[in-house]
Amino acid sequence: MAYNLLKGKRGIIFGALNENSIAWKVAERALEEGATFTLTNVPFAIRLGDTQTLADKCNTVVIPADASNVEDLEALVIKSMELLGGKIDFILHSIGMSPNVRKGRHYSDLDYDFLAKTLDVSAISFHKVLQVARKLDAINEWGSVLALSYVAAQRTFYGYNDMADAKSLLESIARSFGYIYGSERKVRINTISQSPTPTTAGNGIKMFGNLLDFSERMSPLGNATADECADYCIMMFSDFTKKVTMQNLFHDGGFSSMGMSFSAMEQYNKGCNDEEPDHKFD
Numbered sequence: 001m002a003y004n005l006l007k008g009k010r011g012i013i014f015g016a017l018n019e020n021s022i023a024w025k026v027a028e029r030a031l032e033e034g035a036t037f038t039l040t041n042v043p044f045a046i047r048l049g050d051t052q053t054l055a056d057k058c059n060t061v062v063i064p065a066d067a068s069n070v071e072d073l074e075a076l077v078i079k080s081m082e083l084l085g086g087k088i089d090f091i092l093h094s095i096g097m098s099p100n101v102r103k104g105r106h107y108s109d110l111d112y113d114f115l116a117k118t119l120d121v122s123a124i125s126f127h128k129v130l131q132v133a134r135k136l137d138a139i140n141e142w143g144s145v146l147a148l149s150y151v152a153a154q155r156t157f158y159g160y161n162d163m164a165d166a167k168s169l170l171e172s173i174a175r176s177f178g179y180i181y182g183s184e185r186k187v188r189i190n191t192i193s194q195s196p197t198p199t200t201a202g203n204g205i206k207m208f209g210n211l212l213d214f215s216e217r218m219s220p221l222g223n224a225t226a227d228e229c230a231d232y233c234i235m236m237f238s239d240f241t242k243k244v245t246m247q248n249l250f251h252d253g254g255f256s257s258m259g260m261s262f263s264a265m266e267q268y269n270k271g272c273n274d275e276e277p278d279h280k281f282d
């Protein structure tokens with residue numbers, strides 16, 4: 001069901017790789033709600049993924065940009081304003097990548113060049129997007145900027161590796177820039193902390209299937225799907241959330257407030273024996 005929540009609004013959506021991507025679902029919902037937007041992704045993802053198919057469906061274009069490259073971002077923002085016919089009202093940063101995770105590096109044996117890349121692509125790119133947009137005065141008053149995060153920013157999750165550090169930084173950038181952009185130009189900046197979701201990035205996490213199951217058992221409302229995340233993003237881009245800024249908003253079926261649930265305890269009991277735990281951490 002569509003409500004015209006984004007009628008007349010213009011946006012930029014980062015990170016739609018294929019139909020499982022959270023950004024893909026957001027683009028489909030934004031279209032339904034009357035928005036116009038450009039899509040962007042890093043060139044190799046455009047070549048290998050389906051971003052162009054989504055653009056055709058949404059009657060828009062894909063503008064290649066590496067989100068860690070300031071010149072690419074400047075060109076993206078300028079071209080988007082030209083094509084859409086004015087300043088931007090919403091931006092979705094839906095980007096995550098860790099070479100340490102990809103190469104199976106243990107958190108206690110990180111490659112620091114990889115770590116720098118993880119932080120640059122997954123977190124500092126959010127600052128770059130905001131800094132470029134502000135310098136170009138590209139976002140309308142009451143515009144809304146979102147990035148996607150995960151609860152590993154607050155708590156330790158086995159296997160999430162240096163992405164946890166990236167998410168902590170990402171959430172901090174939303175607060176620090178939210179103060180500046182909010183007080184100067186009434187632009188709101190938030191992160192949405194989403195349940196584990198079966199996407200290309202999600203499936204890269206160690207033992208992702210188990211994490212998905214655990215999280216489902218622990219969440220009173222169950223895991224939030226990518227479609228449900230898209231609904232939440234649309235609400236955050238709409239005028240119904242004008243005074244929400246500098247927040248990390250949990251969209252996780254209640255997971256982040258739980259300690260232990262009956263369903264998780266029941267499952268744990270099935271595999272429980274009297275042996276001492278060996279405190280594995282790798």
Ligand SMILES: NC(=O)c1ccc[n+]([C@@H]2O[C@H](COP(=O)([O-])OP(=O)(O)OC[C@H]3O[C@@H](n4cnc5c(N)ncnc54)[C@H](O)[C@@H]3O)[C@@H](O)[C@H]2O)c1
Pocket residue numbers: 014015016017018020021022023041042045065066067068093094095096097121148149150193194195196197198199200201202203
């Ligand atoms: N899937 C999950 O379990 C989950 C849970 C919470 C938060 N998130 C976050 O949601 C966001 C979207 O991920 P997703 O799950 O839809 O996976 P996805 O793999 O579909 O999307 C990740 C996107 O990041 C893009 N990207 C990588 N490097 C880039 C760069 N240098 N410049 C521009 N784009 C780049 C990829 O091309 C891809 O489109 C990420 O921030 C991720 O950490 C995912």
